[in-house]
Amino acid sequence: MTTDLVTLSTDHLHFARLLDLLDARIENFHNGETQDPVAMLEIVHYMTEYADIYHHPKEDLVMHRLMELDPLICSVTGDLLRQHEQITRAGTRLLESLTAVVAEDFVPRATVEAAARHYAAAMRTHMEIEEVTLFPAAAQLLQDADWAAINTAITRMDDPLFDVAGESRYQTLLEYMAA
Numbered sequence: 137m138t139t140d141l142v143t144l145s146t147d148h149l150h151f152a153r154l155l156d157l158l159d160a161r162i163e164n165f166h167n168g169e170t171q172d173p174v175a176m177l178e179i180v181h182y183m184t185e186y187a188d189i190y191h192h193p194k195e196d197l198v199m200h201r202l203m204e205l206d207p208l209i210c211s212v213t214g215d216l217l218r219q220h221e222q223i224t225r226a227g228t229r230l231l232e233s234l235t236a237v238v239a240e241d242f243v244p245r246a247t248v249e250a251a252a253r254h255y256a257a258a259m260r261t262h263m264e265i266e267e268v269t270l271f272p273a274a275a276q277l278l279q280d281a282d283w284a285a286i287n288t289a290i291t292r293m294d295d296p297l298f299d300v301a302g303e304s305r306y307q308t309l310l311e312y313m314a315a
Contacts (some may be wrong), residue, residue: 140194140283141271147191148263150298154179155256157312162252165245176252177234178309182297183259184227190293192220195266197286198274205277212269219262226255 161176199213230251236243278286297306 138275138278138280138283140287141275144191144195144198145267145271147187147295148267150295151183151187151259151263153313154183155259158252158256162249162256166249172308173234173237174308175312177231177238178306180227180231180234180252180255182306182309183255184224184231186293186296187259188220188224188227190290192224194286194290195270196220197289198278199270201282201286202270202273202277205282206273209273212265216262216266216270219258219265223255223258223262226251226258230255 158176158179161171161179165171165173165176196217199217203210203213230248233243233248233251237248297309
């Protein structure tokens, strides 16, 4: 497996960990426990910042290259590309809801819960499909020159949470993960 695929797969492990934390916070929220919504907001902010701005666009480039190399993969990659768009929209809606909650605006609890559960489920299903179909195809078909072209086409973004010490913007989340 190339370094790029290892990085994408590692991102998925990080995303899954954060989705588990989000699910736990939403479950507590559902049960009426007093919540500090900042950790939930930071999780979703990270996902919409890093996953939607860097991780998914890189995967999109991988998919487009795979479609050039193997037209039979188009049905799977087409679905995955559409899912990236749907996940981005779902993440944006959830981010807006959580931002409103943090600002102490009224947002129905059911709205926040439904948006969070939908987002987490969509991300998990999507990552599973990528791990089973996209990544093995990329490992088999993409050559070093393909990866070089993909990396040239995208501006590298360091992971703002898991690289080095993480950004201070995610201080509450970092503390929550350490606990």
